[in-house]
Amino acid sequence: MLIENEALLHHWYVVAESTDVADEPVAVKLLGRDLVVWRAVGGDVVAAPDRCPHREAPLSEGTVHDGCLVCPYHGWKFGDAGRCVEVPSSGTGKKVPPAAHLPTAQVRERYGLVWLSLGEPQVDIPEMEAESDERYRRINSGVQVWNTSSTRMTDNFLDISHFPYVHIGTFGIAQNQDVPKIEMEQLDADFFGYEYEVEVRNEDGAASSGMDDAVITRRMTTGFNLPFTVRSTIHYETGLDHLILLCSTPIDDVTSYFTFVIWRNDDFSVPAEEVIVFDRAIGAEDKSMLEKVKGVLPLDQRATVSVQSDKPSVEWRRRFADMLA
Numbered sequence: 001m002l003i004e005n006e007a008l009l010h011h012w013y014v015v016a017e018s019t020d021v022a023d024e025p026v027a028v029k030l031l032g033r034d035l036v037v038w039r040a041v042g043g044d045v046v047a048a049p050d051r052c053p054h055r056e057a058p059l060s061e062g063t064v065h066d067g068c069l070v071c072p073y074h075g076w077k078f079g080d081a082g083r084c085v086e087v088p089s090s091g092t093g094k095k096v097p098p099a100a101h102l103p104t105a106q107v108r109e110r111y112g113l114v115w116l117s118l119g120e121p122q123v124d125i126p127e128m129e130a131e132s133d134e135r136y137r138r139i140n141s142g143v144q145v146w147n148t149s150s151t152r153m154t155d156n157f158l159d160i161s162h163f164p165y166v167h168i169g170t171f172g173i174a175q176n177q178d179v180p181k182i183e184m185e186q187l188d189a190d191f192f193g194y195e196y197e198v199e200v201r202n203e204d205g206a207a208s209s210g211m212d213d214a215v216i217t218r219r220m221t222t223g224f225n226l227p228f229t230v231r232s233t234i235h236y237e238t239g240l241d242h243l244i245l246l247c248s249t250p251i252d253d254v255t256s257y258f259t260f261v262i263w264r265n266d267d268f269s270v271p272a273e274e275v276i277v278f279d280r281a282i283g284a285e286d287k288s289m290l291e292k293v294k295g296v297l298p299l300d301q302r303a304t305v306s307v308q309s310d311k312p313s314v315e316w317r318r319r320f321a322d323m324l325a
């Protein structure tokens with residue numbers, strides 16, 4: 001199983017949005033592990049195995065009181081950093097057994113997202129400079145579950161040759177099937193990818209592009225950050241930048257969380273929900289296609305046939321396989 005590869009532990013993965021973690025424990029699953037996530041008294045998000053050390057009750061079925069996670073079975077309480085702070089049957093003020101503390105995972109909150117790592121991440125969460133640029137606003141889209149592998153998702157997000165087929169219902173143009181020669185380059189410190197121009201149908205996407213024309217040209221870059229983060233930047237001739245961070249998280253080998261985050265330097269006049277209707281519809285098209293394809297993407301490149309337009313995903317797959325080895 002891919003998710004059992006040790007190297008995957010040492011990376012950051014999105015499991016929820018920050019707003020999902022409020023006053024109740026939240027059950028999430030990462031790399032086949034059941035976890036509970038809650039917001040502790042100081043406001044930090046804590047993540048731990050969804051298993052009470054006492055009699056293994058699922059802690060996500062419990063409650064949060066004053067920032068403490070309370071087990072639903074015998075009421076043991078876990079505070080900041082997962083420390084067991086109270087065992088009710090022992091009476092207050094009594095010492096708790098050291099093994100009662102929860103082994104926590106590393107957590108970061110960035111871009112309105114909750115990122116977890118089950119290991120010791122050597123590489124930081126990829127940098128989105130627009131986050132600290134006041135000309136841009138950020139729009140979060142919610143976290144979905146897709147019945148497909150994160151490998152197939154990443155492969156798909158790097159691929160433009162499916163536009164005239166999968167995206168014919170949104171921005172794809174049937175006759176635009178040739179993909180110009182792709183040159184891969186280091187786009188910046190965190191993303192490796194390529195630049196390209198693409199004509200898109202814009203009728204339904206006017207709220208997103210800010211333009212009325214039926215067909216418009218987008219200048220784009222698409223790049224990846226290992227293992228499964230993809231960034232697409234769209235530049236319109238009006239000066240509008242529309243940046244998309246696409247995050248795929250392996251729940252297990254064939255199920256993934258998906259979320260995307262948008263940053264745009266528009267005049268903030270169109271409500272966020274309207275802006276992302278188009279991107280949501282595009283995501284639904286990819287989801288529908290990917291859920292028809294079985295299993296994980298073979299990492300042996302000889303097991304599938306690739307052509308020139310697959311260069312970005314072939315390069316991602318090569319580096320991903322190296323990372324796992």
Ligand code: FES
Pocket residue numbers: 052053054055056057071072073074075076
């Ligand atoms: S199982 Fe959690 S307190 Fe007993």
Ligand SMILES: [Fe+2]
Pocket residue numbers: 156157162166167282286
């Ligand atoms: Fe797509």
